[in-house]
Amino acid sequence: MAAIAQEPAQESAHEAAAIEMIGVNKWYGQFHVLRDINLVVGQGERIVICGPSGSGKSTLIRCVNRLEEHQSGRIIVRGVELTNDLRKIDEIRRDVGMVFQNFNLFPHLSILENCTLAPIWVRKMPRREAEDLAMHYLARVKIPEQAHKYPGQLSGGQQQRVAIARALCMNPRIMLFDEPTSALDPEMVKEVLDTMVALARDGMTMLCVTHEMNFAKQVADRVIFMDRGEIVEANAPEPFFANPQHERTKLFLSQILG
Amino acid sequence: MAERTTPSFLRTEPSPVLPPPVFAGGAVKWVRENMLAGPGSALFTLVGLAFIVWATPGLVRHLILDAVWTSPDGVACRAPGAGACWSFIARKLEFFLYASYPRDMVWRVNLCLAMGAVLAVWLLWPGAARKGLGAALFFIVYPVAALVLLHGSEALGLPKAPTDLWGGIFLSMIVATVGIVFSLPGGVLLALGRRSRLPVVRFFATLFIEFVRGVPFITVLFMANTMLPLFVPASWSPDRLVRPLVGVSLFASAYMAEVVRAGLQAIPRGQTEGAMALGLSYWKMMRLIILPQALTVVIPGIVGIFIGLFKDTTLVAVVGIPDFLRTVETARLDPAWAGPTISTTGYLFAGAFYWVFCFGMSRYSLMMERRLAAGRKR
Amino acid sequence: MSGGEQGAARPQVPLLHDPRFRGILAQALTALVVISLIWAAVDNAATNMRARGIPTNFDFWDRTSGFDVNQTLIAYSAISTYGQAFWVGLLNTLLVAGIGIVFATLLGFLLGVMRLSANWAARSFAAIYVETLRNVPLLLQLLFWYNAILTPLPAPRASLGMPSVTLTWPDAPSFALALAAAGGAFFAARFARSRAEDDARELLASVGAALGWIVALVALLFGASVFIGAPGGGVLHWGGPAGVYLNNRGLLLPDPRFGPGFEWVMAALALGVALSLAFGIWARRRQALSGAQSPLALVSLALILGLPLLAFFAAGGPVTLEYPVLRGFNFQGGVRVLPEFVALLLGLSLYTAAFIAEEVRAGVQSVARGQTEAAHALGLRAAPTLRLVVLPQAMRVILPPLTSQYLNLTKNSSLAVFIGYPDLVQVFMGTVLNQTGAAVQVIAVTMAVYLTISLATSGLMALYARRTAWAER
């Protein structure tokens, strides 16, 4: 205990931030899509991002694992800064899992193969071990019996849970969710949200783009509202919902809640 | 998990909308991504640029600067260092167009080509008015009128021009047009037959389509040329031009059938059910509901068949029909013009002719595809 | 109960209004029309053929042909039969189609990938190639290759000879220098890239890196002699003729003669294949136990190529090349490839490659963008993403049109008749038909051959597609 307490101060400060975005700007052609984004996500912190369509939410979280390139500012993930260096990008992608709105499962691979692909080829894990790991996570998302089916044979909710299991198989430290429930029928939303809540309870660092406000109230440490490419307001869920400060936040909340 | 104080944030003044940094957009970005993305990319760019620099002067010299533009015969083209022999093309142009068609009657050919062009533009122009009328003219009236005009008719005071005199570009156009005119209705009938619920009809249609698609076009032409006269009573003795035209029509119909079938398959089941619920008979349903939709969906495919057909018209030369390419071959071997650049010049001209037509049609089909996609999105 | 009641009470329908009866009537009519047409044709044909004295049986098959063919894969001469001429033509068709398919596939895939390249030069080259070649009739291209390129070539005495290229080991100092230059350029390039911080410097760095790579490449390829001018220091030497000549009589190549001891080379090849299979199994097991990946492709290549090469040297080089030699006005020895074959092969491969390139492009583009993104998000790099995720999905889209392109190439090989390559159509449907007059039989046999090839290929394709289809909703 004492040894842990004596860790150097700056080291722990460094460790504390899972993601740091400092003055990030991004353009699509002439279009300024992310404007001066400053965001620090602590270890184990759960953040929900919401905002109107086209406000840049997807773009923001896709910059974290370099699916999109930012043009100015700094993004530091677990102490590693994102540059053009391929090895750094590899390192970050290994630690950051992502779940997409439309699942993006690989249709030519079985559920089990979808889950073992990255552990085998990226983490160089023995096949058997990878399969055990995949079965473990498939059991956690409650569909171990589907392991030998193909993605096309599963319901939307099941597919999305497979996608979560697939990401978890890489033992990520951070999970990104881009509207994981918005392509699902209402009765399937709950099963996916339950999985995400369980994940949050286990202390995973999460960055979720979602309009599921109950999920936000239940698990988020902070809710961030984005509009027109900038972060407009950020606050803990209770004050955020009970007492929004900014005009645009109020308008948005009244639209989706009322 | 320990309670965490969450930093709250409220934007007081909006962050400015800025132009992208120079290197994020514009020409510099384009160059970086498209020419210098990495070592391999840079090498490719270098080789490409070097090739352009190396090839352009030679090409310009051969095609323009050193080319022979006016010369009554091949002497100037035989001079050492002479480039492309364009005067050869100019002098032979009439032959390429009409082959041996009597020169005093070529106005009839020109009239036919002009009518065909007008009708084709009418039918292909997106959103042109009264396409039904245009189609009726093109598929029924035009062929008859063209036949009478080209072949002549004593009754109308037009002297006869026997088919052995026909040839050149206008004959290629005839072959292509006949293929189009017969293949569309033929293909629709065959496609309906192949999708019919009557097994006997389905069997014959499938047999025909698979047979024709499984053999080379040349063998179909051979068959039409040598076997057709055997299959009909000896007294009919089909004209030497009619025989390959029958082959072309059969061949194009089979390919067209597969394209139309794809269109029929793309129409949702509900359309048939809706039409039947309205009490339409099979043929009314097909004519009014299904075919208009199916044919619209496959316009790009149909144009694709036309492109293939147009290129394949060159093969009728195998049964002795002097199409455009055959006239180029004949002209190329004319001793008066013999020279080292004549062959390449002739082929270049012929290639450019076919290319302009085929490339134009493929662009057209691309445009239609985009329009269709846009229409579906709405 | 209700069914019984309905059945009992089924009202009488007038026959003509009963859809089932109408269906049967329509089918009977169709059958009647088709069959009577066929019958009339057969009847007419019998009459006409008898009247013109055209043979109606296959007696000609075993008669002496009396004509020669200038490319035969089986023993054939003017005293052989028409039946043998058929086989000669068929084998020639299969030969040109088989080689053409290999070339067209290689070139087509290369061009398809180039069309999707981010590099401007590669992309535009492929686009221009595809749009030019597929919009010009194949026949025109064949005539161009044959009449405008191959026929005007010089006579044998002035043949174009390909100089031989020999690779030599450079002397030690120039080798060291080349290595140093290459290594220096390579590391300078990497350093420049890794130090790039802002955009301007990154641009400069990527230009620098590209130049560095090029310098490294050139240095390694040409050795240091270029830089220090040491005589004989180079790596590549251009020497005398390599035994490959091109003239208006065709393409001459050295003829390999297999001496005793060659069976050892073949044995080594078999051993290489067996060993690489064994290595594959071992690599799988090793992966399952320890997770380590093995360079399977590299090791297999080394085994399959390296072992026979070793055996070749160990057996004292049991293959001797018989070079073509100019004697008087013509070449003796070597293998002569007919100019007609060269033209047909060139035309077919280049033309079909344009279509294959388009199928490849469409196949790769049909794989949703999200698939690549998901693979990247899992940490897979570009190459494994392509190999494990994109290509398997693209191949499923590419394969059916690819086989139909192969069939097109095979059918298009019949254009041989225009330039006089002795394929099935030229030999059998041309010469044999003309000499025997047995039009119906000859055309039927020829069509049956192509039809068999087509149907068999599409049947196999359908079977394969069903076997490899992954389950879908």
Ligand SMILES: Nc1ncnc2c1ncn2[C@@H]1O[C@H](COP(=O)(O)OP(=O)(O)OP(=O)(O)O)[C@@H](O)[C@H]1O
């Ligand atoms: N590849 C691209 N090229 C150009 N513009 C793009 C591109 N991708 C997104 N955009 C634009 O950037 C803006 C932000 O897009 P983004 O997908 O991040 O929005 P979002 O907040 O996720 O919206 P939604 O809730 O609809 O998913 C939008 O206006 C969009 O049109």
Ligand SMILES: [Mg+2]
């Ligand atoms: Mg989004």
